Amino acid sequence: MTFAKHNLLFIQSNLKKLQRKWLSLPLLLLFPVLLISLIAVIAVSIFLPEESEPIHVGLVDLDKSQETETVINLIEESSKLGSFIKMEALSETEANERINGQLSAYVSFPEGFTESLYSGDSVTLNITGNPDKQTESHLVKELLDSIARHIRTSQANILTVNYYAKQLSIDSDTRHDMLFQQFNNFLVYTAGKDKIVDEEQISNDATSSPVDYYSLAAWFMILTIWLLTFYSFFTNDEQVRMQNRMRLYGVTILQQLTAKITITFILTSIFAGIVLYTYTSFMAIPLYGEDYGRIVLITGLYSLIYLIILAILELIFTGQKLRLLIQSLFTLIVLLASGAIIPTLYFPMYMQNLLPYFFASEGYHWLQEILLNNRLYADYIPLTIMLAAAVMMLLGTSAWKESAR
Amino acid sequence: MKQVIATRLMHWKKQWIGLVFWLLFPLIAALSVTMIINTLQEDAKVPVGVVLEEQTVAAEELVEKIEAASFIRMEVLSEQEALHDLEKHEIDSVFVIHEKFEQNIKQNNRTRLITGYQSDMSFAYVPVKEMIISHVQQETGRAKAAFAVKKLEKQYNGQEEWTFEEITAKSKDIQREENLLDTALTFKGTPEAVNDNPRLFPVWGLWGIFSLLSTLLVFDWVIKEKQSKAIQRLVFSRWSLKSYLLQNLVLYTVVMFTVDLFTAGSLYFIFGEWISPISLFVYRLLISTAAFLFACLFKKPFYYYTMSFVLTLVIGISSGALLPSAIATDWDWNWFDLINPLGPVLSENYLSFWPAAVVLSFVLWLFRKEQYHA
Numbered sequence: 001m002t003f004a005k006h007n008l009l010f011i012q013s014n015l016k017k018l019q020r021k022w023l024s025l026p027l028l029l030l031f032p033v034l035l036i037s038l039i040a041v042i043a044v045s046i047f048l049p050e051e052s053e054p055i056h057v058g059l060v061d062l063d064k065s066q067e068t069e070t071v072i073n074l075i076e077e078s079s080k081l082g083s084f085i086k087m088e089a090l091s092e093t094e095a096n097e098r099i100n101g102q103l104s105a106y107v108s109f110p111e112g113f114t115e116s117l118y119s120g121d122s123v124t125l126n127i128t129g130n131p132d133k134q135t136e137s138h139l140v141k142e143l144l145d146s147i148a149r150h151i152r153t154s155q156a157n158i159l160t161v162n163y164y165a166k167q168l169s170i171d172s173d174t175r176h177d178m179l180f181q182q183f184n185n186f187l188v189y190t191a192g193k194d195k196i197v198d199e200e201q202i203s204n205d206a207t208s209s210p211v212d213y214y215s216l217a218a219w220f221m222i223l224t225i226w227l228l229t230f231y232s233f234f235t236n237d238e239q240v241r242m243q244n245r246m247r248l249y250g251v252t253i254l255q256q257l258t259a260k261i262t263i264t265f266i267l268t269s270i271f272a273g274i275v276l277y278t279y280t281s282f283m284a285i286p287l288y289g290e291d292y293g294r295i296v297l298i299t300g301l302y303s304l305i306y307l308i309i310l311a312i313l314e315l316i317f318t319g320q321k322l323r324l325l326i327q328s329l330f331t332l333i334v335l336l337a338s339g340a341i342i343p344t345l346y347f348p349m350y351m352q353n354l355l356p357y358f359f360a361s362e363g364y365h366w367l368q369e370i371l372l373n374n375r376l377y378a379d380y381i382p383l384t385i386m387l388a389a390a391v392m393m394l395l396g397t398s399a400w401k402e403s404a405r
Numbered sequence: 406m407k408q409v410i411a412t413r414l415m416h417w418k419k420q421w422i423g424l425v426f427w428l429l430f431p432l433i434a435a436l437s438v439t440m441i442i443n444t445l446q447e448d449a450k451v452p453v454g455v456v457l458e459e460q461t462v463a464a465e466e467l468v469e470k471i472e473a474a475s476f477i478r479m480e481v482l483s484e485q486e487a488l489h490d491l492e493k494h495e496i497d498s499v500f501v502i503h504e505k506f507e508q509n510i511k512q513n514n515r516t517r518l519i520t521g522y523q524s525d526m527s528f529a530y531v532p533v534k535e536m537i538i539s540h541v542q543q544e545t546g547r548a549k550a551a552f553a554v555k556k557l558e559k560q561y562n563g564q565e566e567w568t569f570e571e572i573t574a575k576s577k578d579i580q581r582e583e584n585l586l587d588t589a590l591t592f593k594g595t596p597e598a599v600n601d602n603p604r605l606f607p608v609w610g611l612w613g614i615f616s617l618l619s620t621l622l623v624f625d626w627v628i629k630e631k632q633s634k635a636i637q638r639l640v641f642s643r644w645s646l647k648s649y650l651l652q653n654l655v656l657y658t659v660v661m662f663t664v665d666l667f668t669a670g671s672l673y674f675i676f677g678e679w680i681s682p683i684s685l686f687v688y689r690l691l692i693s694t695a696a697f698l699f700a701c702l703f704k705k706p707f708y709y710y711t712m713s714f715v716l717t718l719v720i721g722i723s724s725g726a727l728l729p730s731a732i733a734t735d736w737d738w739n740w741f742d743l744i745n746p747l748g749p750v751l752s753e754n755y756l757s758f759w760p761a762a763v764v765l766s767f768v769l770w771l772f773r774k775e776q777y778h779a
Contacts, residue, residue: 042723130593141590157546164557165557194538196518198517200523201524232711321423328718345496
């Protein structure tokens with residue numbers, strides 16, 4: 001009885017605090033929304049191709065043979081089609097001048113390149129990168145590596161043809177011409193590699209598109225950050241003296257924490273509910289009465305577990321700075337592991353195996369199933385067990401703290 | 406100054422554990438985040454479904470090669486299962502190896518041997534597709550070579566009767582024995598070739614953000630000491646409040662810069678990534694002054710701490726330091742470089758909005774206090 005009374009008392013005092021500082025409420029609510037819009041703006045501006053500058057790459061021919069000229073012409077021509085990489089033939093001095101400016105890297109075909117290709121000696125293509133554009137240089141290297149893989153195969157094949165041709169009665173000039181022809185053949189052949197795969201795009205209209213997925217993810221992140229900010233808002237920075245005085249009235253830390261969890265939970269639920277309702281009506285996701293019940297249960301269980309763990313962390317780490325650090329770190333882990341930022345299927349296997357035991361990924365998984373995959377079922381048992389465990393841990397830590405004082 | 410140091414040391418005697426923790430925090434955090442990300446990056450795999458419409462040697466060889474790729478976790482599925490999983494986005498993409506795969510390769514026919522399915526959420530479809538193409542291309546290329554040899558044989562009336570298997574085996578041998586073409590990346594001005602890939606998150610960017618956070622948190626002394634009882638007795642000494650705060654600011658900056666130099670050394674030793682001491686110094690000066698001024702705005706430490714975390718988070722996201730570097734460079738940064746507080750660390754860009762703003766507010770602060778006391 002006294003427990004409930006004290007609880008109500010603290011809830012009231014928390015509400016009064018909110019009333020006194022109602023000005024900060026919009027700020028509190030807007031903060032995660034602004035943060036996530038910022039991330040969204042960054043993501044959109046990255047994925048809009050017009051805005052990104054093409055990577056400029058120079059090609060320097062030191063060998064000056066017929067073959068290298070053909071290769072360079074072909075590369076130069078084909079890069080005019082795409083907007084991603086712009087390649088152009090340059091002289092060595094030109095390349096050296098421009099590497100400090102707009103050029104990301106240049107590739108030099110060394111002297112004797114063709115000769116070594118035909119005779120089977122190993123050659124190295126040198127890429128000189130612009131130190132100011134390191135990432136682009138690595139990208140060029142990766143691209144060239146994949147081209148080199150194709151050239152290697154072609155080259156082995158040309159050498160094979162050469163090997164057998166030598167055993168036939170062909171005079172050396174004709175054979176050389178024939179080889180050059182083969183070289184061109186294989187070059188064109190390599191360029192046409194995309195014929196091998198027939199590409200199909202699958203999309204299921206009823207279920208998740210990236211927009212749906214990331215809108216749900218955004219809502220989930222906003223919910224979590226609201227929980228954290230409201231919880232911190234109601235955290236008092238009161239001194240030990242005040243705490244001791246409260247203890248004289250028979251108030252335990254646990255009662256204050258429960259009151260804080262309750263008020264945070266109620267407030268966040270109201271706002272998150274409003275946002276979710278707008279989201280589902282905007283996205284035209286068909287939901288029935290029972291679905292709302294499922295969503296409320298899953299979200300409620302998730303939020304409670306999250307808040308209880310915040311409370312446990314508050315009990316363990318008494319220093320304000322350290323506590324904030326640990327709580328933010330915990331929130332980051334929760335958001336990452338839930339799959340709201342990177343879909344969980346790309347995680348390493350050993351982490352995917354652990355995810356069903358983590359409340360955030362379990363909760364987000366069921367939200368996805370209900371909202372994006374139209375499932376008419378949700379399993380509450382794992383989350384309930386985790387909630388029970390969290391409550392036990394909270395009771396245990398608070399009892400330990402109470403006795404330690 | 407001597408007395409300031411003495412009083413500071415008295416403070417530090419009581420708080421040395423916290424102080425040492427926060428001073429070393431940027432180094433430790435940057436190190437552990439980089440290492441964790443490295444391991445996760447290595448272990449992360451793209452789930453890919455493969456459908457086999459025929460059970461031939463060629464098809465199975467291809468499956469083995471796909472499975473051997475380090476960035477893929479492959480499953481052989483039926484077409485129905487695979488497409489269902491793809492729709493539910495439980496796998497990234499599906500590749501169907503069609504019937505007569507082996508026969509087509511031997512006949513030098515390479516059109517549409519494989520069908521690749523991607524959904525609108527497939528992030529890794531292109532690299533997986535390129536990898537598969539390069540393996541198939543190897544096989545079809547060899548077949549093409551065999552055809553060329555056979556044609557020559559006919560043309561010049563050779564009597565050798567080379568078989569298809571013989572020729573492709575020869576081509577494989579040549580490719581294996583004579584390691585033919587390589588690429589090497591060097592950067593202008595440094596002769597050494599670079600081997601490893603660039604890091605997903607630049608170490609110095611991470612350090613910059615963590616360092617900002619720890620500086621903000623260490624500078625809570627401004628708030629605490631302005632309110633302490635002892636500070637009221639400053640009136641009886643020969644210092645004004647302003648000069649007391651300023652001298653401590655200098656002292657903290659010197660101590661933190663020493664730690665920064667140590668950090669720079671450690672990061673160079675561990676990752677081989679260097680930063681010029683001038684950049685480091687400019688950045689240290691910038692964030693120390695900024696943290697000092699920011700702390701002057703608050704009366705309660707708790708709100709200051711909360712706002713420090715908020716500020717760090719916002720700057721971390723908007724500066725691009727916490728964005729994967731591959732993404733960050735694609736972005737058009739021109740408008741953004743101007744307001745990026747991490748400019749000095751990330752791109753040696755000293756003249757931007759932030760240093761100017763901080764210097765200006767600092768001057769204003771000095772001026773205001775002067776008037777107030779006068």
